Each structure stands twice: as structure tokens, then as C-alpha cells.
Amino acid sequence: MSLEIVQVYQSLLGIYGDQGNTKVLQKRAEWRGIDTKVTWVEPGQPLPETGDIFLLGGGEDGAQTAAVKALKADGGLHRAVDRGAVVFAVCAGYQILGHSFGVGDADEPREGLGLLDVTTTRGPRRAVGEVLHRWIGRFGDDAWISGFENHGGYTHLGDDAQPFAHVEVGVGNANDGTEGALQGTVVGMYPHGPVLPRNPALADWLLELALGHELDPLYLPAHDALRRARLAAVRA
Template sequence: MTRPVKIALVYQSLLGIYGDRGNATVLGKRLQWRGIDHELVVVEPGDAVPADASIYLLGGGEDMAQVSAVSALQTDGNLFRGLDEGAVLFAVCAGYQICGKTFTVGDRDEVIEGLGLLDVTTERGPQRAVGEILTRWSRADGTTSLITGFENHGGYTTLGQDANPLARVVVGVGNANDGSEGAVQGRVIGTYPHGPVLARNPDLADHLLELATGTTLEPLDKPEIERLREQRIEAVQRGAR
């Protein structure tokens, strides 16, 4: 019997202030619609992170929450063990930043060592990036699609040679005004958009599920989701003209 797909929502009380918990809901629902069993584990500080999850999720939070989350994850160690076993990590905004080598916090821009899962560094940007963001995501098979979301971050992220951009910016700021957004390194994916981003972008949600399960998923016929997505994209494009 195939075990359920285990989704670990990590440190919701620290990294969950922008509604990114919705990403877990979307992944679970898209598995349910396909008749695939799943298990959602909500992990709070002090709880052990499961080492056998298929997908780990990190969301957005404030500076001190980032510092606390890094310390707790380093002490626990099971996130690293899970990734070594082939799990997928999807990290949004503050969660994305802490996956890098370093990030800065506070008025003095104190440099904090990150989890080192992505070859990126984050520093305070010249102005806060706030607003709708639209990017173009290029998949490994050569196909592309748009990613829509809402960015709200003061940190600007620079990619090193071992990390690749998740997407290229069409509207918005993204990583650091260099035209890139997010980062991908192995089975770790970081991105800035909220929304929650997987509710707005079902193709990206299915991509994570396919990475985690090692299978190609059958398409879902959900025209109402596609219509809403098209309306959001059109609204962002109109606003940018």
C-alpha cells in the first residue's frame, strides 16, 4: 500500500502571518481531487519536524521570527534529513530568505546565518517591494507559464552560481530589481509571492506534487479556478500599462 503524501507545514505561528498556510490546503485539495491520500502535519516550535515528509512548507514572517525559526530548525535537524531523503521544500518570502546563506534583520542590518539550502543572500533593499507581482516561469521541459501573486518584502535577494531563478519578472520587483524572482536549487524552491501563491498558480502546485511523488499527475478539470486565475493576470497587466 502506498503511504499518504505527507505535507509538513513548518512553524505556522512564526512563519504564517501572510496566509501562506493556504499553500498546504491547496496541495492537500489537489491530491484529494485525484483520489490520492495525504496527511497534513502542522509543526510548531518545540515540536519535532517529521523527517519523513514528502513536502515541507515555510511561509512569511517578521525578522525575529526568522531568527527563531532558523535556530529551531538547525537544532532539530529533521528538515535537512528529510531533504536528504528526497523531500521537496517550498519556501515563501521570509521562509525563502532563511533558506539562503545569510539574511539581515533589524535597523542595524545584523547579518544572520541562514539554513544554507539555497545559494542566495538577502540584504535590506532600497525600498520595500509591495504590490502585485507577475512573473514568467520556465520549466525544464521548455514550456512556460505566468505566476501571479502579491509581494511584500524589504529584503532583496542575490543569487549565487549554484541557484537558478524560479522565474523572470514581468510586473513587480522580485529578487532585487535584476529581473529575477525566486530561486531553485535541487528540490528546494523559494519565492516571494503570497496569495497564497499556490492557490493562484495551480500549475506550480502540481509541479511540487509531481516532484514529491515522482509521478506525472493527470490534469484537473477546474474551469472556475482557471477563470479566476485569468482575471487576476489580466488585472495586473492592465494596472501595469
């Protein structure tokens, strides 16, 4: 069993430490004996046709525009989705997966990649702070998603995209009670943190989505204690 994780355009979409999501996926796969390869791709380099999970992180307006241009020219991310690969995108990465997103104070529209049925425009206030969301369809302690949001764009979902979570603390997509979007194997959401170290059940779910089967649980008491402390801090 093997897995290839692809970090997409760290130089453009990596200003909030979201590459930590890649490291967590790698370690949680390796701890289960899964042979794991991490591929780092920058603009001008082709995205691998063998990738199983593609990750995009946060970035500024100019970086978003440049990333979309390079990804459209490459075409590899669209081909990956067509063959069933997982795409997990955070914040700016989430926005560019949609049909359009706004840039600058004038909220000038830019065409996105169209991999999620969402659109993003500038919101009435910037969303900044710790967040807590309840993962739709998941129950128990693992249903809680914590992180840190920092975005001026508000994202609105179309009919083909499903919200990923309900907001308990924070703004989320557009202060409408929803957070993130899911469409097939494409997932976008706003929390940094990075979000996967904070929420190991979410990391394992992405691995399972890519591998096509359930994983044996990992028992890591120290990690569980840290997660409980973070959840308590957000609730406080």
C-alpha cells in the same frame, strides 16, 4: 499512493495566510485520489522523518531568527532535503533557507539554513504590490505566476541556485529581473497570495516533484476563469 505535507512553524512563519498553500496541495492531491496527511509542526516539536513536502511562509525579523534557531536544533529539514523531500518556502521562509539574511534597520546579518545558495540583504526600497512572473522552462498560460510581494530584503543568487522565474511586473529577487530560486528539490520565492491557489500549475508541479511522476490534469473551469481574471488585473 500517499503523501505527507508538513506546515513548518505556522506560529512564526504564517502571518500572510501562506498556510493556504498547504490546503491547496492537500485538496489537489485528494481530488486525484491520493491519500494525504497534513502535519503541523511548531518550535520544540520534531519535524517528521516521513514528510514529502515541507512548507514555510512569511514572518517578521524576530520570527525568522527564532525559526532558524529551532530548525537548526531539530535538523529535520536538512535530513528531509538529503533524502529528496521537497521544500517550498515563501518570502521570509525563502530568505532563511539561504546562507544569510539581514534583520532590522541596520541590516544585521543572521546565519541562515544554507539549503539554498542565496544571500539576502536590505534593499534600497521595499517591494510591495501585485506581481507577475514568467516561470523559466514552462510555456503557455501556465508559465505565468501571479501573487503579491511585500519584502524589504533583496535576495542574490549564487552559482548553485537557479532563478525560478523572470519578472514581468514587480521587483522579485533584487530588481534584477529574476524571481525565486531553485536548487534540487528546494524552492523559494517571494509572492504571497497565497501563491499556490493563484497558480495551480505550480501546486501540481510541487506535487509531481514530491511524488516522482506526472499527474493527470484537473478540469476546473471556475478556477481557470478566476485565474484569467487575476492575470488580466495584474497586466492592467
